[in-house]
Amino acid sequence: MASSATVGDLVSQPYKYGFVTDIETEKIAKGLSEDVVRLISAKKNEPAFLLDFRLRSFRQWLQMEEPDWASLGHPPIDYQEIIYYAAPKQQEKKASLDEVDPKLLETFEKLGIPLSEQKRLSNVAVDAVFDSVSIATTYREKLAEHGVIFCSISEAVKDHADLIEKYLGTVVPGNDNYFAALNSAVFSDGSFVFIPKGVECPMELSTYFRINSGDTGQFERTLIVAEEGASVSYLEGCTAPMFDTNQLHAAVVELVALDDASIKYSTVQNWYAGDENGKGGIYNFVTKRGQCRGDRSHISWTQVETGSAITWKYPSCVLQGADSVGEFYSVALTNNRQQADTGTKMIHVGPRTRSTIVSKGISAGHSSNSYRGLVQLGPKAVGARNYSQCDSMLIGDQAAANTYPYIRSQQPEARIEHEASTCRISADQLFYLQSRGIAFEEAVSMMVSGFCRDVFNQLPMEFAAEADKLLALKLEGSVG
């Protein structure tokens, strides 16, 4: 009998990636001070300009206060209880994967990210980041043939210091906001991508972030630069083990697109979300911003946010160049006690700039899911246009969905459209599909993927199906 008990049985679909890798780790003592910032910089043998950037950011952070305007609630974060640097003990990163601790390779394999020569994904180059450091980057030579640089940001600091000095902190300044300032002070690793003039990156680039330690904060920094006429598609994925305590993740991503350049940045975020009572899970406070610096440049953000206890994230586009285009496609799913406050900012500076926002929020369980977005048209943004669509889907009757659209226009002639809708998956809809021979999980998945189709269509093909499955898995048992 398809009673609610059967539905209940499906509830606790365990988080697949909750395991911990037992590996010797070098950690510094917990707590944050100027000395810690200096220590991190020293461990990485950084040039003076970078230490300077860190220290300036740190001093500004000390003057700032944690933002409280989002629709989120959490106990205060004790920044002195966090470890700011943890790295698996191993030899200095080698060109060959043979040198990498097999336990690490095994971990990534378990996560579905095989790194070894024979097994790695054939058309995706991967940078694998474990706790605070990058452990391997695949296909570097092949990319180098095209002049494409894809490496960890630590390596980039060593090998391409000029590019780092030129671009780092130019999109998200060290004092941009509380969490960005914190990241700028203590960031440990992340990815660097540089696509030279006129080059179309020959394969998908991807960084996979794995938090392993229980008491470590993760502060990665990603910088992607596409020169004139260059284009790249980049995907970020992430998971973490299950711990009872909350872990802080405060990343910064900066994108720079010059004339006619195009950057597509996709995220499938699956950090541990905490248990059904809200115990444990990642606090995800992330600053992502792209700058369409050149004319006719194009930056597109696609995100599928399914994990984290708290998501605070607004991937944005500064549309500076004339005729530049910004896009934001988002699916944010919250279940149990998860909270998400996410959206975007489209800052139209240049003339005839265009932006599109498609946001799909799915709230189940006792979760809360807010869309917060800003569309701003400045005095020079003549002929600028925006289209926004924000849809919410409620599952069950305990979840909350909010939409906070902000529009500031200094263009009386501008065309700004905003559409919003709310719907609910009902037990009757599911029964209808079941009574036609469609199994419960498939019924939920059909309805959710129908709802998310506009966004999934934007994902690289390899990941669209994954995203579909991930959502279905996350939702199992939440309807009934």
Add this chain to the structure above:
Amino acid sequence: MIRPDAPLLLEIRDLTARVEDQPILKGVSLTIRAGEIHAVMGRNGSGKSTLSKVLAGHPAYTVTGGTVLYKGDDLLSLEPELRARAGLFLGFQYPVEIPGVSNLEFLRVATNARRAGKGEEELDTFAFEDLVRERLQVVQMDPAFLERSVNEGFSGGEKKRNEILQMALLEPLVAVLDETDSGLDIDALRIVAGGVNHLAGPDNATLLITHYQRLLDVITPDYVHVMAAGRILRTGGKELALELEERGYDWVDAELAALDRTPAEVG
């Protein structure tokens, strides 16, 4: 068509069920053989819609007693989707809208689920398109409805046609049609009833749940059952429906009152 030796498709014995704490079905027995068309009539609240939902496995209803055998096997232990794959079909009184799910995709997944239940191969997109276009004729439906979301923005009549289209694709052995005539104008009623008649055959059976005689003017039942207060009070041929039409349901109340007294007196 009544054939006493036709295979048994559905045997309902002393079925009782409740929704939340409210008992609705209080002992329903009904036997359906291949080739038969049954009509269950009764007032609102008599339990006839509940009977259809219980047969299909709606989670809001709890079976508290009795048995239902489908082709000799226990039906009630099956999930709703397995009942459907085995050939039980419920035509809904109020088909729900499912925004974002394409009608064509839905029909294809449902048809393939049923085919899997029969041990037949899945139809690919092209083969299915051919099949669905052929079956659209049964209900004279515009192919444009395939491109829309399931039932979204459909009129009452269009929703009912979409139900019969599903029936035509799933080729059920037992079709339970819950108030299929409600909300239909006379033309739509003819089309829908025409579809049902077209699909009825010697190997399957139909259980019509209805309020009114007018559906039975166009679909001739072999048996008519009168339901009241969660029980089948009387069973007869098609003339019973005519009698109801003439005399109304008042006599049912009298019969029910008598019935309610009897068990109490017996103790």
